[in-house]
Amino acid sequence: xxxxxxxxxxxxxxxxxxxxxxxxxxxxxxxxxxxxxxxxxxxxxxxxxxxxxxxxxxxxxxxxxxxxxxxxxxxxxxxxxxxxxxxxxxxxxxxxxxxxxxxxxxxxxxxxxxxxxxxxxxxxxxxxxxxxxxxxxxxxxxxxxxxxxxxxxxxxxxxxxxxxxxxxxxxxxxxxxxxxxxxxxxxxxxxxxxxxxxxxxxxxxxxxxxxxxxxxxxxxxxxxxxxxxxxxxxxxxxxxxxxxxxxxxxxxxxxxxxxxxxxxxxxxxxxxxxxxxxxxxxxxxxxxxxxxxxxxxxxxxxxxxxxxxxxxxxxxxxxxxxxxxxxxxxxxxxxxxxxxxxxxxxxxxxxxxxxxxxxxxxxxxxxxxxxxxxxxxxxxxxxxxxxxxxxxxxxxxxxxxxxxxxxxxxxxxxxxxxxxxxxxxxxxx
Amino acid sequence: xxxxxxxxxxxxxxxxxxxxxxxxxxxxxxxxxxxxxxxxxxxxxxxxxxxxxxxxxxxxxxxxxxxxxxxxxxxxxxxxxxxxxxxxxxxxxxxxxxxxxxxxxxxxxxxxxxxxxxxxxxxxxxxxxxxxxxxxxxxxxxxxxxxxxxxxxxxxxxxxxxxxxxxxxxxxxxxxxxxxxxxxxxxxxxxxxxxxxxxxxxxxxxxxxxxxxxxxxxxxxxxxxxxxxxxxxxxxxxxxxxxxxxxxxxxxxxxxxxxxxxxxxxxxxxxxxxxxxxxxxxxxxxxxxxxxxxxxxxxxxxxxxxxxxxxxxxxxxx
Numbered sequence: 001x002x003x004x005x006x007x008x009x010x011x012x013x014x015x016x017x018x019x020x021x022x023x024x025x026x027x028x029x030x031x032x033x034x035x036x037x038x039x040x041x042x043x044x045x046x047x048x049x050x051x052x053x054x055x056x057x058x059x060x061x062x063x064x065x066x067x068x069x070x071x072x073x074x075x076x077x078x079x080x081x082x083x084x085x086x087x088x089x090x091x092x093x094x095x096x097x098x099x100x101x102x103x104x105x106x107x108x109x110x111x112x113x114x115x116x117x118x119x120x121x122x123x124x125x126x127x128x129x130x131x132x133x134x135x136x137x138x139x140x141x142x143x144x145x146x147x148x149x150x151x152x153x154x155x156x157x158x159x160x161x162x163x164x165x166x167x168x169x170x171x172x173x174x175x176x177x178x179x180x181x182x183x184x185x186x187x188x189x190x191x192x193x194x195x196x197x198x199x200x201x202x203x204x205x206x207x208x209x210x211x212x213x214x215x216x217x218x219x220x221x222x223x224x225x226x227x228x229x230x231x232x233x234x235x236x237x238x239x240x241x242x243x244x245x246x247x248x249x250x251x252x253x254x255x256x257x258x259x260x261x262x263x264x265x266x267x268x269x270x271x272x273x274x275x276x277x278x279x280x281x282x283x284x285x286x287x288x289x290x291x292x293x294x295x296x297x298x299x300x301x302x303x304x305x306x307x308x309x310x311x312x313x314x315x316x317x318x319x320x321x322x323x324x325x326x327x328x329x330x331x332x333x334x335x336x337x338x339x340x341x342x343x344x345x346x347x348x349x350x351x352x353x354x355x356x357x358x359x360x361x362x363x364x365x366x367x368x369x370x371x372x373x374x375x376x377x378x379x380x381x382x383x384x385x386x387x388x389x390x391x392x393x394x395x396x397x398x399x400x401x402x403x404x405x406x407x408x409x410x411x412x413x414x415x416x417x418x419x420x421x422x423x424x425x426x427x428x429x
Numbered sequence: 430x431x432x433x434x435x436x437x438x439x440x441x442x443x444x445x446x447x448x449x450x451x452x453x454x455x456x457x458x459x460x461x462x463x464x465x466x467x468x469x470x471x472x473x474x475x476x477x478x479x480x481x482x483x484x485x486x487x488x489x490x491x492x493x494x495x496x497x498x499x500x501x502x503x504x505x506x507x508x509x510x511x512x513x514x515x516x517x518x519x520x521x522x523x524x525x526x527x528x529x530x531x532x533x534x535x536x537x538x539x540x541x542x543x544x545x546x547x548x549x550x551x552x553x554x555x556x557x558x559x560x561x562x563x564x565x566x567x568x569x570x571x572x573x574x575x576x577x578x579x580x581x582x583x584x585x586x587x588x589x590x591x592x593x594x595x596x597x598x599x600x601x602x603x604x605x606x607x608x609x610x611x612x613x614x615x616x617x618x619x620x621x622x623x624x625x626x627x628x629x630x631x632x633x634x635x636x637x638x639x640x641x642x643x644x645x646x647x648x649x650x651x652x653x654x655x656x657x658x659x660x661x662x663x664x665x666x667x668x669x670x671x672x673x674x675x676x677x678x679x680x681x682x683x684x685x686x687x688x689x690x691x692x693x694x695x696x697x698x699x700x701x702x703x704x705x706x707x708x709x710x711x712x713x714x715x716x717x718x719x720x721x722x723x724x725x726x727x728x729x730x731x732x733x734x735x736x737x738x739x740x741x742x743x744x745x746x747x
Contacts, residue, residue: 087505261615261697428524428701
């Protein structure tokens with residue numbers, strides 16, 4: 001169900017409105033936003049941020065308070081609850097921290113206002129993946145809800161997305177990553193190179209996929225295509241026939257006993273792998289790190305078909321105006337200015353503006369996390385825990401190698417409801 | 430989460446009803462007319478707290494569930510309406526039927542096993558332990574596992590049954606089996622095992638209670654009349670234990686029918702149960718669909734309880 005972790009709650013909504021009005025005056029009086037920290041420190045302002053991704057990270061709220069004087073009130077939810085809240089309680093938040101496929105669902109409701117890129121100080125530094133869909137000029141655009149397809153609108157107030165880059169940006173990316181299969185290198189006993197390997201009869205009863213319909217179906221699609229069973233027009237937006245074919249394939253594999261279990265939560269995937277119940281399964285990068293932290297060999301295996309990718313961003317609530325809107329821009333500019341980026345990169349995610357993040361990372365950290373070079377010394381997590389020993393190389397290599405090989409993005413299909421219904425049949429079968 | 434409660438509450442409600450109704454005739458009638466009215470009002474007044482509690486925490490939520498089950502929904506919200514769509518979707522899908530069948534299968538197996546084990550444990554406690562103190566001590570020993578949460582009791586089976594778990598490692602090291610037994614974990618076996626482990630006490634307690642109330646002279650009389658041990662159990666003890674068996678059965682059946690966590694964890698997400706189906710719907714915010722499912726489940730469980738009560742009169746005193 002919905003989990004809500006409320007962090008700093010020093011200022012009530014009423015107080016916020018009062019100070020908001022005062023802050024407006026202060027901003028006008030001081031000749032708009034220039035030397036930012038001082039203003040917000042004198043007229044404390046609170047921004048309410050809710051969502052699925054970075055809203056879980058308290059360190060960001062603490063640093064934001066210290067640097068900008070803005071109090072961030074963060075609420076973490078799961079994705080379905082986030083989508084619902086974004087639409088039904090648009091006044092309950094100032095910043096929506098949601099994934100791009102959720103944005104596709106909620107933006108037409110008019111609850112998110114696009115940002116003027118002229119006010120975004122580091123817009124130029126944002127990775128082109130989020131503007132054109134191409135990480136490098138010769139990359140292939142991935143299927144699914146690719147962020148750039150929902151990244152722009154022609155003018156404020158528009159309910160449909162623009163085809164290309166415009167002045168109005170819907171969300172500033174926060175974290176993103178590329179997912180693949182996790183394996184137990186000590187137990188698989190051979191080279192794993194393709195998504196199809198999960199269906200190898202040799203691994204019968206030793207595989208698992210995740211039981212979250214919208215993501216599980218994509219993993220299944222990657223497997224189907226790798227096996228050469230089908231060629232999807234768009235894995236992220238299947239037709240009913242494609243959904244049927246995929247589900248029937250899964251049901252058959254399940255009845256043949258190919259799967260050991262289906263996991264729903266992070267810890268389940270960790271336990272399945274750590275206990276050796278499963279030797280190859282769909283997995284998330286932090287879960288692989290968690291298995292390794294137990295001293296058990298686990299690899300985030302790059303595959304030739306590419307990765308399934310996901311990403312989230314920060315959107316401005318439609319009701320924001322005046323001083324609060326300025327503060328929100330201020331926060332987003334601070335967000336992309338480097339400290340947060342460095343922090344997220346060190347967690348194993350990727351951040352929006354790589355150029356600014358680099359300045360907040362050591363050469364060794366940058367080399368390990370982003371360039372795919374062997375670590376010179378121990379690699380520490382942002383909390384100071386040793387994540388990798390010296391000499392380790394990141395699975396999948398550099399940022400370009402990983403994010404440049406995205407085959408599809410997490411997405412929401414037009415036939416979403418039909419897909420969920422069929423997925424439940426697969427679980428019940 | 431809410432949906433597994435009503436059935437158990439119903440059971441408690443039934444039991445409480447029974448007690449109040451038994452108590453009432455015992456009240457002395459007062460001759461004076463005003464006294465009569467006062468007594469009349471007093472009995473209502475006495476019933477008010479329970480009526481309020483049941484009304485607010487039991488009837489109202491169920492009513493809400495029933496109402497919401499007719500509403501329309503999408504990912505963003507619920508819309509008051511009167512649609513039968515949620516019911517036609519639920520009842521018209523083979524998934525629902527298969528899931529109900531699966532849940533009923535678990536219920537039947539768990540009921541049979543808990544009855545078998547529960548009866549003999551209670552029998553041993555009631556007839557083979559001589560002193561009451563020792564009976565109580567051993568009965569409390571039965572409840573010791575309940576000092577930890579049922580999630581812990583369930584999850585602790587995983588390291589025991591797993592591929593590299595306690596049972597498999599032991600058997601392999603002893604050279605009894607060449608390779609790990611796969612069906613120990615993430616199978617129907619695992620689900621039923623965990624459910625029996627979790628629910629047997631609910632069978633033991635009421636049966637033990639009824640067995641303790643059996644007049645020992647009845648058994649002596651049966652023995653004097655030439656009955657052997659098995660005949661005594663079959664013709665004397667078992668019929669007298671029926672009310673306890675019925676109450677235990679109600680507990681076990683309602684708990685198993687409404688279970689979702691045991692099925693999910695022990696089957697590794699490979700099997701479905703009715704409550705798990707509801708939980709899936711709720712996590713996708715399809716509340717009206719889950720509500721319709723809850724209403725159907727409630728009706729099915731009430732029918733099962735009614736059937737049990739029809740076979741055995743649990744109010745029958747010994």
